[in-house]
Amino acid sequence: MSEFDYDLLVIGSGPAGQRAAIQAAKLDKRVAIVERKVVVGGVCINTGTIPSKTLREAILHLSGYRERGLYGASYTVKQHITMSDLLFRTEHVISHEIDVTRSQLLRNRVETIAAEASFVGPHTLRLNDIVGHGGRDVTAANVVIATGTSATKDGHIPFDVQRILISDDMLRLETLPRTLAVIGAGVIGLEYASMFAALGVRVTLIDKRPRLLPFVDAEIMETLAYQLRQNRVTLRLGEAVSTIELFTDEHGDRVKIHLGSGKQIVAEKALYSIGRTGATGALNLAAAGLSTDDRGRLAVNAFYQTNVPHIYAVGDLIGFPSLASTSMEQGRLAACHAFGVPTKSVPELFPYGIYTIPEISTVGRNEEELTEQGVAYEIGKAQYREIARGQIMGDSTGLLKLIFHAETRALLGVHIIGEGASELIHIGQAVLAFGGSIDYFVSTVFNYPTLAECYKTAAFDGINRLGG
């Protein structure tokens, strides 16, 4: 019998914590997951990934946006779309996902504890009940910290939930604003900017960096910037926000944003989305011999161990790439490592899905990285409009771009913007993972008519560019 109450205690029930707990349970370990919210699922299910992606789907459907390429810019499924039209779908999906998660944890015999956890010592945690005021101490041989992040709030910004919002507040909007300023053109800021622009809201997007998402292929981001401008988004890049003030005039309650350059932007609402901070404040990390960086994040090694080897940290809490997809795999790998199970996962070859309108997905290296690394590469491109499925769908702006080695033709990267990008990317990801070349796309047969055919067209285009 072990000297500890649990073989593994997981703190946080988001994607990272869930997968760590379920993996340990599958190894027949005594495992519990501690969650301080009344519902399981973390930011992913309750305020981040799932609600924002469902909102996007509701916007695309009700606005008729997908069909406008065929039926014209005035096409719409519903006139006068309201926030309650949009949130109806979101609430339905969230409650279903919470239920699925609960049942998965139950089926795998993971004990779920509704409490806030904090360290008393490296193996001892205090669990303070979230209902009632009780609490108790428990011990665990291993601990996985998966407490995620919350939106970074700067002290000098007068957040009021009504006019100056963080991303969580977007799901509580009662009415659609006519104008929206989005401060911070990271993934979350860009997704919300493009969604509201698709609804006809006048959006201004502000970021101090001169280029949108520098980690994504420049050509793909130029295509997105073009699409945003087509939807009347004003891009204010290379501009820093100095102050934000709330004011009321004859047009109602509004926000005035002062930029360092002297420009002023007036909007009904402002979304402040400049990054996220690790949710470590309540953990009393010092009692376990741990400390964070200035953004509340924990450092880990390749096995997700902190500097205290039996304490692991996974998910958004450890920083880049901060995706639900990678968080799940990190959780699973941490649990495997804790119990000595060898794994073959390659988490560094992950795809990035960016659910802007149009959506973007990317895997492998981009042109800028390869140029910097001195790799001789060539590209091959396919526009969706060249492909029968693209015509049928009315997506005339989609683009799939392959990057491959100019001599060996080995695939080095795939970059896609357009409908279905986040699904299509997995074909390229598999070829990359198995070390394949673009010749695979030439010699294989794809269903017809599909967007997957873009791979073949892009491969032929690449070979033509080689002069072959």
Ligand SMILES: Cc1cc2nc3c(=O)[nH]c(=O)nc-3n(C[C@H](O)[C@H](O)[C@H](O)COP(=O)(O)OP(=O)(O)OC[C@H]3O[C@@H](n4cnc5c(N)ncnc54)[C@H](O)[C@@H]3O)c2cc1C
């Ligand atoms: C608006 C938005 C959109 C996003 N869209 C996408 C997307 O499209 N695709 C994608 O892959 N990712 C997306 N993400 C990122 C994704 O949500 C995160 O990567 C993911 O949720 C991280 O999972 P996690 O398990 O690390 O933490 P979280 O999901 O944040 O879960 C952490 C949990 O820990 C709990 N907790 C914290 N402290 C304690 C404590 N002391 N005791 C007990 N419990 C505690 C919290 O209550 C929370 O439930 C999005 C994020 C946001 C905000």
